[in-house]
Amino acid sequence: EAGVVQSPRYKIIEKKQPVAFWCNPISGHNTLYWYLQNLGQGPELLIRYENEEAVDDSQLPKDRFSAERLKGVDSTLKIQPAELGDSAVYLCASSPSPRGETQYFGPGTRLLVL
Amino acid sequence: GENVEQHPSTLSVQEGDSAVIKCTYSDSASNYFPWYKQELGKRPQLIIDIRSNVGEKKDQRIAVTLNKTAKHFSLHITETQPEDSAVYFCAASISGNKLVFGAGTILRVKS
Numbered sequence: 001e002a003g004v005v006q007s008p009r010y011k012i013i014e015k016k017q018p019v020a021f022w023c024n025p026i027s028g029h030n031t032l033y034w035y036l037q038n039l040g041q042g043p044e045l046l047i048r049y050e051n052e053e054a055v056d057d058s059q060l061p062k063d064r065f066s067a068e069r070l071k072g073v074d075s076t077l078k079i080q081p082a083e084l085g086d087s088a089v090y091l092c093a094s095s096p097s098p099r100g101e102t103q104y105f106g107p108g109t110r111l112l113v114l
Numbered sequence: 115g116e117n118v119e120q121h122p123s124t125l126s127v128q129e130g131d132s133a134v135i136k137c138t139y140s141d142s143a144s145n146y147f148p149w150y151k152q153e154l155g156k157r158p159q160l161i162i163d164i165r166s167n168v169g170e171k172k173d174q175r176i177a178v179t180l181n182k183t184a185k186h187f188s189l190h191i192t193e194t195q196p197e198d199s200a201v202y203f204c205a206a207s208i209s210g211n212k213l214v215f216g217a218g219t220i221l222r223v224k225s
Contacts, residue, residue, distance in 0.1 A: 004157075
C-alpha cells in the first residue's frame with residue numbers, strides 16, 4: 001500500500017513569510033498527526049486529528065501555526081509568519097485505529113527559515 | 115505529562131555484537147511502547163512495539179523488554195549488521211493517544 005505522502009520535501013523561505021505543508025495519510029487511516037522534529041531530537045506532537053476533528057492541539061503554537069483537515073483525509077499545516085526558530089522537519093503520521101497506536105510516518109518536510 | 119529519557123545518546127558496536135538501548139518513562143499509566151528506526155533524511159519506521167500486558171517481545175534479531183515496576187523498557191539488537199546503523203527512538207503513550215518520544219540514540223555498527 002502507498003505510505004503517508006508529504007509535500008514539499010524541502011522548503012526554504014525568508015523569515016516573516018508564510019509557508020504551508022501538505023499531508024495525505026494512508027488510505028483508510030482516520031487518525032492523523034503533525035509532529036515537529038528538531039535536529040538531534042525526537043518528534044514532538046503538534047496536533048492530532050480524528051477524522052476532521054482536532055482532538056489534541058495543546059502543543060500547537062496557535063499565534064502563528066494553524067492546521068486543517070477538511071473532509072477528514074488530507075491535511076495542511078500552515079505557519080504565518082515563519083520565524084528562524086521554526087527551521088525543522090515537519091512530520092505527518094497516520095494511524096488506522098481511533099486510539100492511534102502503530103503510527104506510520106511520512107518522509108517529512110524539511111523547512112529552513114533564513 | 116509523560117517524559118521519556120533515552121540512553122545512551124550514541125552507541126558504537128562492532129559488527130556481530132549486540133546493542134542495547136534503554137528508555138525510562140514517568141507516567142505509570144503509559145501502556146504502549148514503540149521503537150522507531152530513522153535513517154538519515156528518511157522517515158521514522160516502526161521496528162517493534164510492546165504493550166504493558168507483555169514483558170518481552172521478539173522479532174528475529176530485535177527484541178524489546180518492559181519492566182512496568184521500574185518504568186523502563188529496552189531495545190536489544192543481536193548480531194548487528196552495518197545496515198542497522200541509524201537513529202533509534204523509543205516512545206511511550208497512554209492507549210496510543212499521544213506518543214512521547216525519547217531524544218534518540220545514534221547507533222553505529224562498525225564493520
